[in-house]
Amino acid sequence: MTTTNVILIVVAALVVLALLVGTGFLLARRRRVSLSRDEQRDTSAGQGGGYRTGGGVSLSSGADTAVTEHPVEERTETEGQPAVGDDAAVPRDSERRGIVDVPLPTTSEDEAATTDRDDSSVEDAGTAPETREEPRQEPAVPEQQTAAEDSTGPAPEIPRESTEAGAATSAPERSETGSAPERAVPEEEPESERAGTEPIEPSAGRLERLRGRLSRSRSMLGQGVLGLLGAGDLDEESWEEIEDTLLMADIGAATSSEIIERLRTEMAARAVRGPEQARALLREVLVEALGPELPRSVRALPHGDPSDGGKPAVVLVVGVNGTGKTTTTGKLARVLVADGRSVLLGAADTFRAAAVEQLGTWGERVGAEVVRGNEGADPASVAFEAVQRGADTGVDAILVDTAGRLHTKTGLMDELGKVKRVVEKRAQVDEVLLVLDATTGQNGLAQARVFADVVDVTGIVLTKLDGTAKGGIVFQVQRELGVPVKLVGLGEGADDLAPFEPQAFVDALLE
Numbered sequence: 108m109t110t111t112n113v114i115l116i117v118v119a120a121l122v123v124l125a126l127l128v129g130t131g132f133l134l135a136r137r138r139r140v141s142l143s144r145d146e147q148r149d150t151s152a153g154q155g156g157g158y159r160t161g162g163g164v165s166l167s168s169g170a171d172t173a174v175t176e177h178p179v180e181e182r183t184e185t186e187g188q189p190a191v192g193d194d195a196a197v198p199r200d201s202e203r204r205g206i207v208d209v210p211l212p213t214t215s216e217d218e219a220a221t222t223d224r225d226d227s228s229v230e231d232a233g234t235a236p237e238t239r240e241e242p243r244q245e246p247a248v249p250e251q252q253t254a255a256e257d258s259t260g261p262a263p264e265i266p267r268e269s270t271e272a273g274a275a276t277s278a279p280e281r282s283e284t285g286s287a288p289e290r291a292v293p294e295e296e297p298e299s300e301r302a303g304t305e306p307i308e309p310s311a312g313r314l315e316r317l318r319g320r321l322s323r324s325r326s327m328l329g330q331g332v333l334g335l336l337g338a339g340d341l342d343e344e345s346w347e348e349i350e351d352t353l354l355m356a357d358i359g360a361a362t363s364s365e366i367i368e369r370l371r372t373e374m375a376a377r378a379v380r381g382p383e384q385a386r387a388l389l390r391e392v393l394v395e396a397l398g399p400e401l402p403r404s405v406r407a408l409p410h411g412d413p414s415d416g417g418k419p420a421v422v423l424v425v426g427v428n429g430t431g432k433t434t435t436t437g438k439l440a441r442v443l444v445a446d447g448r449s450v451l452l453g454a455a456d457t458f459r460a461a462a463v464e465q466l467g468t469w470g471e472r473v474g475a476e477v478v479r480g481n482e483g484a485d486p487a488s489v490a491f492e493a494v495q496r497g498a499d500t501g502v503d504a505i506l507v508d509t510a511g512r513l514h515t516k517t518g519l520m521d522e523l524g525k526v527k528r529v530v531e532k533r534a535q536v537d538e539v540l541l542v543l544d545a546t547t548g549q550n551g552l553a554q555a556r557v558f559a560d561v562v563d564v565t566g567i568v569l570t571k572l573d574g575t576a577k578g579g580i581v582f583q584v585q586r587e588l589g590v591p592v593k594l595v596g597l598g599e600g601a602d603d604l605a606p607f608e609p610q611a612f613v614d615a616l617l618e
């Protein structure tokens with residue numbers, strides 16, 4: 108072999124080697140897991156109607172998002188569940204704390220009003236207003252107004268004077284029953300200034316910031332399962348223990364079995380060894396069980412520009428009394444106002460004077476007008492009036508706090524169904540948020556089923572997750588109803604409402 112041939116062979120070998128190294132380098136770069144926060148967010152954007160992990164409460168317009176389908180056939184545990192006519196929930200009429208740990212801007216007028224209301228005890232409330240005993244009628248006026256509107260265009264604007272008079276109403280029929288809604292308009296300051304007086308925490312990253320509030324669920328669910336899983340060499344008894352732990356955290360039998368099956372299969376297939384690998388697998392399986400692809404944006408944005416003929420978004424907040432409906436309505440109003448939106452609140456929970464008063468305070472705090480009914484007023488009438496008023500004044504969103512003080516499912520059907528029906532005569536209902544108290548466990552789930560039968564629930568707000576070790580209810584409630592948990596309540600503070608993010612939630616459980 109000549110020297111030239113040797114040189115040519117060496118050069119060719121070097122060229123091949125250089126090509127191999129170059130290709131290897133490119134492949135390695137492509138496969139590397141990106142830890143950049145922005146890139147991760149981009150991946151999740153586009154899923155779930157614009158919902159972005161860590162991106163705050165995602166808001167969307169009802170027009171943009173398809174209505175959630177409720178895969179009722181996927182319900183797994185239907186035996187022994189409430190049916191029509193059964194009790195919806197144990198009435199919780201006992202006295203509870205209101206908003207106690209939040210500094211509220213009070214005026215002497217407020218104090219006088221509160222004292223007046225406090226003076227009328229629960230017993231008084233039950234007997235005093237005559238109108239409470241009267242059978243409630245479908246409000247005739249809304250129907251007439253709607254019919255008139257259909258033929259002659261928009262309804263005449265409600266005179267401002269009647270608003271300022273407080274108790275006045277444009278509906279004579281309702282005046283007769285004494286149950287006419289009144290509107291509380293914060294007049295002294297412009298809205299923007301009022302809203303500006305109290306800073307609102309950005310909703311972005313709230314779940315991460317409030318993750319400490321999930322400590323009880325973390326000890327039970329996260330640490331409990333991780334401790335067993337990370338130990339390795341799991342026998343049947345260990346798997347049973349894991350399943351028991353999942354059940355105790357209220358994950359539900361069907362979801363628990365599925366999670367165990369996935370874990371067993373994947374642990375064997377991937378030859379998982381050691382606590383870190385076990386944690387990564389558990390995270391993956393739990394996140395998957397939470398349906399990260401479900402649409403979680405709250406449909407509270409208007410249809411077009413309300414100041415230019417667009418329509419406000421209408422959100423109904425439903426749930427059994429005491430679950431945190433009013434608080435959630437107020438917290439959500441803050442989220443919207445922080446997003447630069449104008450809000451009107453409808454206090455259709457007319458069964459408890461304090462609830463109306465409570466929503467009035469939330470309204471004042473964010474500079475939102477509140478349409479309210481006297482105690483015992485027809486909730487449907489108040490809700491209609493709120494929607495009417497919101498449309499007339501061109502707000503971006505109308506949030507209606509409904510009544511849940513109904514003891515039987517039949518009553519609930521009548522009352523809540525009527526509220527929705529009446530509202531729909533005036534506007535499209537974009538979002539029906541069902542508020543559930545996470546501490547009530549299975550009872551909460553039974554309530555959820557009842558409500559889902561009455562109205563098309565489009566999202567769940569799980570409150571008081573800060574006070575329970577049973578955070579697993581999130582899994583169960585989504586699975587049973589086929590409706591996504593959109594928001595979670597993590598405390599009594601005004602901004603303790605966080606967007607529900609499966610990844611951040613599971614991370615908080617496993618940290």
Ligand SMILES: Nc1nc2c(ncn2[C@@H]2O[C@H](COP(=O)(O)OP(=O)(O)OP(=O)(O)O)[C@@H](O)[C@H]2O)c(=O)[nH]1
Nearest residue numbers: 204428429430431432433434462571596597598599
């Ligand atoms: N710890 C905790 N408490 C909450 C949360 N959400 C609401 N609460 C409290 O639960 C109690 C009841 O809340 P409300 O908003 O009055 O409940 P509601 O469903 O409107 O009740 P009614 O007006 O009787 O129908 C209040 O003391 C709230 O401060 C939460 O996420 N965590």
